[in-house]
Amino acid sequence: MRSVADFRNLQERTKREVQAAKDFALQKFAKDLVESVDNLDRALCMVPHEKLTQQENKEHVQDLVNLYEGLKMTEGILMTTLKKHGLERIDPELFDKFDPNQHEAMFMAPSPGKEDNSVMHTQRKGWKLNGRTMRAAQVGVVKNA
Numbered sequence: 001m002r003s004v005a006d007f008r009n010l011q012e013r014t015k016r017e018v019q020a021a022k023d024f025a026l027q028k029f030a031k032d033l034v035e036s037v038d039n040l041d042r043a044l045c046m047v048p049h050e051k052l053t054q055q056e057n058k059e060h061v062q063d064l065v066n067l068y069e070g071l072k073m074t075e076g077i078l079m080t081t082l083k084k085h086g087l088e089r090i091d092p093e094l095f096d097k098f099d100p101n102q103h104e105a106m107f108m109a110p111s112p113g114k115e116d117n118s119v120m121h122t123q124r125k126g127w128k129l130n131g132r133t134m135r136a137a138q139v140g141v142v143k144n145a
Contacts, residue, residue, distance in 0.1 A: 023086065023130045030087050030134060034127050037082070037089075040075055041125070044068070090126030090137045092119045102126060104136040108143035118142045 047068050051061070079089070090102050095118045098105065103119065103126070111120050119139045126137030 024132070026085065026087075027129055027134060030082075030127070030129055033082075034087075034135065037075075037078060038125070040071065040078070044071055044075065086130040087134075088128045090128055090133070092122055092137050092139055095119060095142075098139070098141050102128075102133055102136060103139045103141075105141045106138045107140045109140060110144045111142045112144065114142045114144070116142055116144055 047064065052065050052068055082088070092103060095114060098117045098119055106123055109120065114120065118141070120142045121140035123138040123140065127134045
């Protein structure tokens with residue numbers, strides 16, 4: 001009976017290890033791809049919102065708007081594809097509670113009227129692969145005391 005129990009435990013452990021290998025086999029590729037996605041996000045953030053909503057009929061402003069919308073659609077498709085394969089972006093909202101499992105504190109600064117240990121600035125967004133943090137979001141944290 002002991003041999004049968006040991007064999008069943010071995011089967012279960014092997015099944016879990018095979019599943020983990022399948023779930024996280026893309027990790028190296030995903031880490032390389034994430035850098036490109038971050039650069040696309042930075043490019044989209046460089047265009048001020050005011051430039052996109054100007055009511056001028058100048059051709060270059062419309063070209064900028066068209067380029068921005070095309071990049072935004074490309075990012076949307078890319079994020080949908082990444083999510084389908086288990087890769088999700090960690091994008092902490094302003095003044096969310098700091099979570100050491102998902103966030104990496106880069107600095108601490110006072111912010112009057114805000115709760116301690118809450119996110120006040122996101123330097124770099126993080127990523128999760130199948131629910132496990134692959135790269136923590138780099139954030140600034142409120143510390144008033």
